[in-house]
Amino acid sequence: MIVTVSEASSRSPMSNESSCRSFEADAPPRITLTMEASQMVLAACSPHLVRACVVVSNKVLTQMDGRWRSLDGRPVFASRTGLSEHYNALLADRLARDVGVEWEMRQRGAERNPRWEIAGVSDELIGEFSSRTREIEVKKDALIAEYVAQHGRQPSAKVIVELRAQATLATRPPKEIRSLVDLTAEWRRRTSERVGGDATAWASTLLGAGAMPLRIADVPLRAVEAIAADVVAAVSIKRSVWNHWNLMAEASKQTMDLRFATTADRESAIAMVVDSAQAQSVALTPPDLTLSPAGFRREDGTSVFRPRHSVKYSSTAIIAAEGQLLARSEASGAPTVRSAVTARVLAHSNGGLSSQQRTALESITTSGRRLDLLVGPAGAGKTTAMRALRSVWITEHGRGSVIGLAPSAAAAQALADDLGIACDNTAKWLTEFDLGRTNFREGQLVIVDEATLASTATLDRITGIAESTGAKVLLVGDPYQLQSVDAGGAFSLLVDRRTDAPELTEIHRFTNSWEKHASLALRRGEVEIISTYARQKRIREGLTDEMLDQAYDAWRADSQAGKASILVTESLHAVCALNERARAERLLLDGAADGQEVALGDGSRASTGDVVITRRNERTLRTSAGGWVKNGDRWRIADIRRDGSVLVDRVDPCRRGKAVLPREYVGEHLDLGYAVTAHRAQGVTVDTSHVVVTPTTTRENFYVSMSRGRESNIAYVALDQPDDSHTTPEPEDISARTVLFGVLQHSGASVGALQTMEAEYELYGGIDRLAAELETIAAHAQRERFVDLLRRSGLSDSENRGVTESTAFGPLAAALRRAEANHHDLERLLPSVVAQHGLEDADDIAAVLTFRVEAVASSVPRGKHGVKPRLIAGLIPDPLGVMSDEDRQAIDERKHMIETRARALAEEAVAQLPAWMRRLGSPPTERNGREWWLAQVSTVAAYRERYCVVSDLPVGGRSTDAAQENDRHRALQAVRAATSVRDPASRPRQALESSAMCAP
DSSP: OOOOOOSSOOOOOTGGGOOOOOOOOOOOOOOOOHHHHHHHHTSOHHHHHHHHHHEEEEEEEEEEEEEEEEOOOSOTTTTHHHHHHHHHHHHHHHHHHHHHHOOEEEETTSSSEEEEETOOOHHHHHHTTOOOHHHHHHHHHHHHHHHHHHHSSSOOHHHHHHHHHHHHHHHSSSSOOOOOOHHHHHHHHHHHHHHSOOOOHHHHTSSSSSOOOOOOOGGGGHHHHHHHHHHHHHHHHOSSSSHHHHHOOOOOOOOHTTOBBSSSHHHHHHHHHHHHHHHHHEEOOOOSSSSSOGBBTTTOOOOOTTTTTOOOOOOOHHHHHHHHHHHHHHHHOOOOOOHHHHHHHTTSSSSSOOHHHHHHHHHHHSOOOOOEEEOOOSOOOOOHHHHHHHHHHHHHHOOEEEEESSSSHHHHHHHHHHSSSSSHHHHHHHHHTTTSOOOOOOEEEESSSSSSGHHHHHHHHHHHHHOTTEEEEEEEEOOSSSOOSSSOOOHHHHHHOTTTTOOOOOOOOSSSHHHHHHHHHHHHTTTTTHHHHHTTEEEEEOOHHHHHHHHHHHHHHHHHHHHEEEEEOOOOHHHHHHHHHHHHHHHHHHHOSSSOOOOOSOEEEETOOOOOEEEEEEEEEEEEESEEOTTTTEEEEEETTSSSSSSEEETTTTTEEEEEEOOHHHHEEEEEEEEOOHOOOOOOOOEEEEEEEEEEHHHHHHHHHSSEEEEEEEEEEEEOOOOOOOOOOOOOOOHHHHHHHHHHHHOOOOOOOHHHHHHHHHHHOOOHHHHHHHHHHHHHHHHHHHHHHTOOOOTTHHHHHHHHSSSTTHHHHHHHHHHHHHOOOHHHHHHHHHHHHHOOOOOHHHHHHHHHHHHHHHHHHHTTTTOOOOOEETTTOOOOOOOOOOHHHHHHHHHHHHHHHHHHHHHHHHHOOOOOGGOOOOOOSSSHHHHHHHHHHHHHHHHHTTOOOSSSSSSOSSSSSSSHHHHHHHHHHHHHHHOOOOGGGGGGHHHHHHHHHOOO
8 A cells, every 4th residue: 555645735634725924934744645634534533523524525524414505715614724634634643543553744845834744654755755746747748759859969958948848838727537546556566666575565664663552541640741832832933823723733643643543532631731732721712601501501511602612812922022112112201302303304305205294203203112113004204204203213313223124134225225235034133142242322213114924022132122222213114014934913903903003005106096095995995996906997706726826817918017016815826826927938939048947945947047036044145245144135047057056046127136046945945936926016016017816815815815916916816716626616606706806805804802892891791792692692582472472362373373383482582582672561461462453464473573662662651651661771671570599690790791781881982072972962070960870871882782883973873773773762762862851960860750651
């Protein structure tokens, strides 16, 4: 038996290749299997963990409640990463146990994740079974044979390069489907050629060498705790916030070198590690402070009102770092520039600064903040503003008083070019600081460009050093653009907490005025802007291959027309395919300069004239212009030397310079550079941008890619999600608009620990959620009571059965609760509404009764005028009647939390005075009047939070359904009541009268 792990594919059956992105540093090493093998391994997982997940035609289906439901593979499927890693570990266990192979980890070079391979199966043999490479080689050999037959001689090395380019283009059609018998026979033959002997005999030497597998009893608790500590340490490097599934994925990685005897043993070990890792983390999600009745609890005692494994975690170090950054952003005492100096320098500036840029610079130079911010979208003129800021600062504080830093060497070089000062990347500067070779000094301004790409820990260290030396730090960036690949989110946190941060919103980059406003809408994720791009003919749609072709053709046409153009796609697989195609067409068009080629780090080849990109910083490789080779630099190959080294010339016309790349660097850290990912595109400005968009694209990637071109930015929207392992599904009822709608709703921005904690407390303590839980519990608790009332209401047995089985029974029960809260006697009300008219011709009796109950429930029953309705926070009917003590306790706890939250929202609104509060007047000074007035404000605030109202009007616009309309009516009554009385002393009495007059 020969088991091969293909290098050509970097996904497991639990993942989607199109979601692979550049800088996906925490992505797991992948193992590709057939459909049958996928089902075999997943079937071995315990049902409570995987819920019988299988992969069918690129759709992940999960069996829940006896049905198969689709989870489309988007990031909402939070368990995907954890299950993918678990899948890999189970596969390794099973093959080691059943076949006897051993596994080993192999490094893959810079920015490529290590992978686990079967020991004894060499990388060369794996490369042999890279289907794409093999197809090209087979086609090339056929073309060489044709050449020999036609010319009677072997082609020269130069011609062979051109024939291979021709083969690259010729092998793009769909793959040929062949039988397993034919495939295995060919595999044996090719393997025999590679290993120099019989493939079956060679394979037998790899079998039976597996070590004795572990039982769960063999794993000591101290080892579990040690592994858990490594898990938390590893996760906290890449994330500011993590969950159960992130810990599970890392636990599977950390234990991948261990072999377990059974699936249960591995799952038990992973569960113990994850439990320990959770205990070593800080929970950001609030504990469940309310009781969930027995009918709403799972077998393990957790509430069904919270998703499984929904708790989010962080670490004390990350929380402390964020807290320190916030403190520094509020601290004063930093060096400043006198206003007169700023005005004088800016007056003589030739940069053509806008009034907005001048205002931002004046704020930064005079604020005295230890940590300051400059926010701006793509094309807003941040570079121009920073150049003017440098002039202002050195005028006041002298030469050398401005230091530039950036998270990457390429960004640091761009900043240095823009500001005319020496700049460095943050990692290098901190290394030099640790060695005592550099430091800040008092009066300096430290500009950190592209600050969203810097990790929280990095920003904390740099700002801490600056604070201790008396320097000022300015973070420049855009929270809506790409984020740090390490634990980040700090820049977004600082911007969110500071309402007066200097921000540039006037766009200067685009030729077309409409695109200036449209790009800002993309940045904010406003889906309405899709129509604008469609009207401007900036959107194409089709299958993935069609979109790749169209984007490539348009990019090539622009490039040949002399325009600076960029071709962007997020899939590394697509980047490689486009790069190969661009090179092949270049060779066929221009011819090969000679017969020399070099193998690159991404598995492709390059020759003289090709555009390549360096993937690793190497300060020892100097350029002719005095710089050095940086990660992300693009070059053109000028010469390939006999020793395998390559002479390259920078493509960027603003930063010329040549360098010699050694053979080792070329083979590991050099890729073709025609197409790029969004991360490579950030910071680039060109004439045109051609962007391939897939359903897995994030808003940030899309915005960055669609804001690179001055003249034009076009989106090529793929409607399918092809998977080379299976079939390509045809898009059904999908358009570019629906895909882009999902993209703009799919934010991949890093969120800090403190922001996450606030969001979690608002989520689980919000009135919308608490009210939904309360009404769900009330519906369950009161069901039998309402069924009994209906049985005695005059309905026939068949009519009563139809009502209780109807989908409208829930709305009917809610209407009955509202009527009872308004003091209606249900024993009289129900028979009355049943007897109003005949029900013989009703299609849905429950719906008819709901309408009738609603009609009378809003009125005040006779003799009850002046009696206050029994409402929670003035909105939600208080569930009444007999129920179990457990149900009553659960409802009362939620009632208390809703009213407490509503009061807190009201007091916050009074303190901050948002626009909607101005319509409710000022609070009375007399105590009783103030309490009553706050109760009205609490009702309005509760309504706004329950229905997510953001309008400046107190209750916003129209309602979306009958339930909201009822609540909106009560909120409007509260608004009228709060504004109806001018004399504070008379408010309590008039409040009672107002409540009586407009009670629901």
